[in-house]
Amino acid sequence: MKLKLIPDETNIAFTKGRMIAFVFSAILLAASAALVAMTGLNLGVDFKGGVTVEVSNDTAIDIQSVREAVGALGLGEPQVQQIESLDGTRPGVVVTIQQQDEDSAAELLTNADLPADADKAESVQFAALSKVKGALQTLLGDAVSFEREEVVGPTVSGELIRAGITAVILAIAMMLIYIWLRFEWQFSVGAILALAHDVTLTLGVFALTRIEFNLPIIAALLTIVGYSMNDTVVVYDRVRENLRKYKKKPLAELLDLSINETLTRTVMTSVTTLLALIALYVLGGDVLRGFTFAMIWGVVVGTYSSIFVASPLLLLLGVKRDWSKIPAEGSAPATA
Secondary structure (H helix, E strand, O other): OOOOOOOOOOOOOHHHHHHHHHHHHHHHHHHHHHHHHHHOOOEOHHHHOEEEEEEEOOOOOOHHHHHHHHHOOOOOOOEEEEEEOOOOOOEEEEEEEEOOOHHHHHHHOOOOOOOOOOOHHHHHHHHHHHHHHHHHHHHHOOOOEEEEEEEEOHHHHHHHHHHHHHHHHHHHHHHHHHHHHHOOHHHHHHHHHHHHHHHHHHHHHHHHHOOOEOHHHHHHHHHHHHHHHHHHHHHHHHHHHHHHHOOOOOHHHHHHHHHHHHHHHHHHHHHHHHHHHHHHHHHOOHHHHHHHHHHHHHHHHHHHHHHHHHHHHHHHHOOOOOOOOOOOOOOOOOOO
16 A cells, blocks of 8 residues: 555646735745844854864763853853764763954963964964863863864854855856756746745744854755755746647646646655654754754745745746647647
């Protein structure tokens, strides 16, 4: 007996509810834009600059004790996340301290172990790193092992912000060109609007939840762009095939037919992807949680937009009906 999430043949009139979907999406987009503008994103060390230290120990590490020990240094409120090694034998924590103000350089640089080639701004961050390591060494003793140390200065963090924004914009632009060349400009505009919809809603949910926004989230955004575009291209490809077959069928009915014909594939792909992501979210630990949350949200939003945003937009933009004067080999007659 086969498990079927979607029947083999469906006849759902998706385009009839397009105005409801458009209004719903418009409300979500406005709310997302307002959240990002008013509260901003909870930028991580990658984008704000600062210090990250990952330590492990033979015995369990009390997060509250680590937070109090590092917090007593006067370097700002530390972020402490508990982690474990892959074999579960060495528990550990990741401690993150925000970028330090250069005005505190005189105190921080005292007795600090600094690299010889560091400038003043970087020296302050390295001094903060030295103090954090000292506090952890004192708290946890000789058994502590420093697994990872990262220092991101203001110059590097600014470059990372620009690189991240550029990567997302270039990805969307290349997608636009690809769809334009493969289909028609109407398909390209519809696909790009759907992508912008997905990215904006993802930024909005991060502004709402205050989950740390760092470089792995940029990677998740790029993956969401690719996943959403893949879903949209599958539907658009079927739309183009049906435009060849049914040259007199009303466009709304043709779009519904195309979406229904690809619905099983769309839902099954999304569900299987979500199963893997949910397992990673639950079992992957705090370090991967932000990335997997972004991916889960992106899969849900991307599936929604490919059905209720990208396809109905073709009704507003219009499409060329005479894709081929001769029907494709093996296709149905050119009448509906």
